[in-house]
Structures are given as C-alpha cells and as structure tokens.
Amino acid sequence: MTAIRVVGGGPAGSAAAIAALGRGAAVQIVEKSRSPHHKVCGEFVAAETCSVLEELGAWDEFRSRKPARMERCRLRFGSRVKEWKLGEPAFGLSRLELDSLLLNRAAALGATVVRGDLHQPPVSATILATGRHAVAQKGNRLFAFKSHFEGPAGDAVEVFFDRSGYVGVSPVENGVTNVxxxxxxxILGRYGFCFDDVLYSSASLRERLQPLSRRMAWLTTGPLVFSGEERENSAEVYAAGDSLGFIDPFTGSGILNALLTGKMAGAAAADGLAPHAYRMACRRLLRRPFEVAAVFRAIVRWGFAEYLAPFVPGQWLYRLTRV
Ligand SMILES: Cc1cc2nc3c(=O)[nH]c(=O)nc-3n(C[C@H](O)[C@H](O)[C@H](O)COP(=O)(O)OP(=O)(O)OC[C@H]3O[C@@H](n4cnc5c(N)ncnc54)[C@H](O)[C@@H]3O)c2cc1C
Structure with a gap:
C-alpha cells in the first residue's frame, strides 16, 4: 500500500488526502496548528467549488453548516460601480468551518491526523500543502487583514478597489459579514496599522460598514507575494494549493484552486504519477486564471480600471479568473 504524507491540513491538504484515500493509499496529515482557528481570508466560495466538494464527499456537510448564499457581484472603482448577477450562486463560509469539515472528512475516511508535531519519519510520497511561503521581501510589502462584523447581511460579494489595494465585504454563515x-x-503605516481607520478613510466603505459592528479582533497576515501558477518547490514533492502558486485573492478562486490541485496531487501520489507530470497538468489548468489576475491587478494599479470597467462584461472577467 502506498504511504502518503500530506503536510498541511488546509483545503489543499484535506482534498489531497481524500483523493489519495479513495485510491487505497494510507494517508497521514501533518498540520502545524494544534487546533482549528480563524484564518485571514475573504471566505468567498465560488460556485465552481460545489462540484469539487461533491466529488470529495463533503458537499452535504458543507450545506449543513448553512453557508451564506450570494447572487450578485459588485465591484467599486472610485465612484464607478460595476454590478452583475452571478451565473450561479456563490457561498460564504468561514474558514474555521470549511477547513474543519474537510479535515474531519479526511479523518473519517481513514487519514491519521497529527497536529503540532512536525517531526515525522519519512514515507514514500509527500504532498506539500503548507500554504503561502512567508517570503522575506524588501520594498512596499502587501499585508492583509480580516474580521467578522454583525449587522444586516447582504447577498452580494462586494470589492472596493483603489489604486493601492482593496477590501472585500461579503456574507458568511449565521448572518455574519466578512471584511x-x-x-x-x-498605506497601512499611514494609519498606524489601525485597520478600522484604513477602512473609514474611504467614503464608500464608511457608508457600507456604517450599519455593521465588528465582533472579533482583526487578524492579519503577510507579506503576500502573488506567485506564478507553479512556485519553485523541490522536484520530489507534489505541491498543491498555495504551495503551488498563490493567486491574487480578489479573484475569489484560491479555495477552488486548492481543492482542485489537492485532489489532483492526492490522485497523482497514490497512482505513482511522476511529480513532474502532475505539475504539467496543474500548469495547464491554472495558467489562464493566474495570467488574467496579474493583468487585472496591473490595470487597477495604473488607475485605468475606473475607465475600463463599463466596457468589460463582469461575467467575462469572473469566468476568466477561474479554471
Ligand atoms: C487576504 C486573503 C483573502 C483571500 N480570500 C479568498 C476568498 O475570498 N476566496 C478564495 O477562494 N480564496 C481566498 N484566498 C485564498 C485562499 O485563502 C487560499 O488560496 C487557500 O487558503 C489555499 O489553501 P491551502 O490549503 O493551499 O493553504 P492554507 O489554507 O494556507 O493551509 C495550509 C495549512 O498548512 C499548515 N502548515 C503550514 N506550514 C506547515 C508545516 N510546516 N507543517 C505542517 N502544516 C503546516 C497551516 O497551518 C495551514 O493549516 C484569500 C487569501 C488571502 C491571503
């Protein structure tokens, strides 16, 4: 029996484990954190993710956690608003819930989950699903922050762009709003890293958040580095999810990519497919969304988005930034 170690128990790691178990492999998941916790994430689950959750046998459990449902997407570039109805509804579920349900599913199928102890003996195949690299960088580094708010919940995923950054506002379970x-x-330094002040410095965000009140402390992460669809990793491992490549989060497709590449990594490792062949398949899958996200990001940074927004169909942009 092939013995597989999955390093990292996020969406990519759990998907990899479930896929490998389905092919008869013995799987151990090694997760750094000792207990489930909140993560910095917009918690937007794209509609395309549903079929992958179904394939992983996690759809019913996902639904039972009562994710928020989103019918519309609204992008704001300065004074310009671009809004459209999503082709299929998307969902909002906190990462605390999503990551736990996926890891529980892998454990229920027979994976051994080791939390906290990273020193494990070698096995025949290793899947790397440890998320983004913490990259030491010079220059103007990007940082992210997230919290949950209470108050009237919307039915749209909203993104407020300005030239330097952006803020997503969208509902998750229990009537809570993710910001x-x-x-x-x-920019953050200008406000003394007080994230409330960063948000309230924008008139449109001030107006949007006015009926809401924050219900947990801000979580922060960074620096963020958007990598290509294939990050430099050891040739011997099957890297999946953000360990393979980190896409700009405004696309709301990171979780989808993590589940898809995790599933592929688990199947490849269990079938003995060479890591190189697996990486080629991932590259074919992810190239377009990564390229489109990079171009869109540059357009926003150069300040053209406000002028181009009326001419670009929202559905088209949405589709091109995901597999
Ligand atoms: C600010 C922000 C907003 C985002 N918003 C969205 C969104 O709205 N929708 C969306 O689809 N995507 C979003 N993303 C992207 C999404 O969060 C990631 O793509 C997704 O979490 C990738 O899953 P993963 O399993 O690869 O990595 P992770 O979720 O990072 O999981 C990696 C796991 O590995 C563990 N780990 C790390 N190092 C080790 C180690 N050495 N040994 C063992 N375990 C280890 C970690 O504890 C963690 O549990 C966002 C990302 C950011 C930064």
Whole structure:
C-alpha cells in the first residue's frame, strides 16, 4: 500500500488526502496548528467549488453548516460601480468551518491526523500543502487583514478597489459579514496599522460598514507575494494549493484552486504519477486564471480600471479568473 504524507491540513491538504484515500493509499496529515482557528481570508466560495466538494464527499456537510448564499457581484472603482448577477450562486463560509469539515472528512475516511508535531519519519510520497511561503521581501510589502462584523447581511460579494489595494465585504454563515482587505505597508503605516481607520478613510466603505459592528479582533497576515501558477518547490514533492502558486485573492478562486490541485496531487501520489507530470497538468489548468489576475491587478494599479470597467462584461472577467 502506498504511504502518503500530506503536510498541511488546509483545503489543499484535506482534498489531497481524500483523493489519495479513495485510491487505497494510507494517508497521514501533518498540520502545524494544534487546533482549528480563524484564518485571514475573504471566505468567498465560488460556485465552481460545489462540484469539487461533491466529488470529495463533503458537499452535504458543507450545506449543513448553512453557508451564506450570494447572487450578485459588485465591484467599486472610485465612484464607478460595476454590478452583475452571478451565473450561479456563490457561498460564504468561514474558514474555521470549511477547513474543519474537510479535515474531519479526511479523518473519517481513514487519514491519521497529527497536529503540532512536525517531526515525522519519512514515507514514500509527500504532498506539500503548507500554504503561502512567508517570503522575506524588501520594498512596499502587501499585508492583509480580516474580521467578522454583525449587522444586516447582504447577498452580494462586494470589492472596493483603489489604486493601492482593496477590501472585500461579503456574507458568511449565521448572518455574519466578512471584511477582508489587502494594502501595502506604506498605506497601512499611514494609519498606524489601525485597520478600522484604513477602512473609514474611504467614503464608500464608511457608508457600507456604517450599519455593521465588528465582533472579533482583526487578524492579519503577510507579506503576500502573488506567485506564478507553479512556485519553485523541490522536484520530489507534489505541491498543491498555495504551495503551488498563490493567486491574487480578489479573484475569489484560491479555495477552488486548492481543492482542485489537492485532489489532483492526492490522485497523482497514490497512482505513482511522476511529480513532474502532475505539475504539467496543474500548469495547464491554472495558467489562464493566474495570467488574467496579474493583468487585472496591473490595470487597477495604473488607475485605468475606473475607465475600463463599463466596457468589460463582469461575467467575462469572473469566468476568466477561474479554471
Ligand atoms: C487576504 C486573503 C483573502 C483571500 N480570500 C479568498 C476568498 O475570498 N476566496 C478564495 O477562494 N480564496 C481566498 N484566498 C485564498 C485562499 O485563502 C487560499 O488560496 C487557500 O487558503 C489555499 O489553501 P491551502 O490549503 O493551499 O493553504 P492554507 O489554507 O494556507 O493551509 C495550509 C495549512 O498548512 C499548515 N502548515 C503550514 N506550514 C506547515 C508545516 N510546516 N507543517 C505542517 N502544516 C503546516 C497551516 O497551518 C495551514 O493549516 C484569500 C487569501 C488571502 C491571503
């Protein structure tokens, strides 16, 4: 029996474990954190994710956690608002719930889950699903922050862009609203890293958040580095999710990519497919969304988005930034 170690128990790691178990492998998941916890994430679950959750046998459990449902997408570029109805509804579920339900599913199928102890003996195949690299960087680094708010919940995923960064506002379970932003450190530094002040410095965000009140402390992460669809990793491992490549979060497709590449990594490791062949398949899958996200990001940074927004169909942009 092939013995597989999955390092990292996020969406990519759990999906990899479930796929490998389904092919008869013995799986151990090694997760750094000792207990489930909140993560910095917009917690937007794209409609395309549902079929992958179904394939992983996690759809019913996902539904039972009562994720918020989103019918519309609204992008704001300065004074310009672009809004459209999503082709299929998307969902909002906190990462605390999503990551736990996926890891529980892998454990229920027979994976051994080791939390906290990272020193484990070698096994035949290793899947790397440890998320983004913490990259030491010079210059104006990007940081992200997230919290949950209470108050009237919407039915749209909203993203407020300005040239330096952006803030997502979208519902999750239990009528809670997720607020998650990404800005360079010079902007955050201007407000003494007080994220409330960063948000309330924008008139449109002030208006949007006015009926809401924050119900947990801000969580923060960074620096963020958007990598290509294939990050430099050891040739011997099957890297999945953010360990393979980190896409700009405004796309709301990171969780989808993590589940898809995790599933592929688990199947490849269990079938003995060479890591190189697995990486080629991932590259084919992810190239377009990564390229489109990079171009869109540059357009926002150069300040053209406000002028181009009326001419770009929202559905088209949405579709091109996901597999
Ligand atoms: C600000 C922000 C907002 C985002 N918003 C969205 C969104 O709205 N929708 C969306 O689809 N995507 C979003 N994303 C992207 C999404 O969060 C990631 O793509 C997704 O979490 C990737 O899953 P993963 O399993 O690869 O990594 P992770 O979720 O990071 O999981 C990695 C796991 O590995 C563990 N780990 C780390 N190091 C080790 C180690 N050495 N040994 C063992 N375990 C280890 C960690 O504890 C963690 O549990 C966002 C990302 C950011 C930064």
């Amino acid at each position: 998650c932003g990404i800005f360079p450190e010079n």
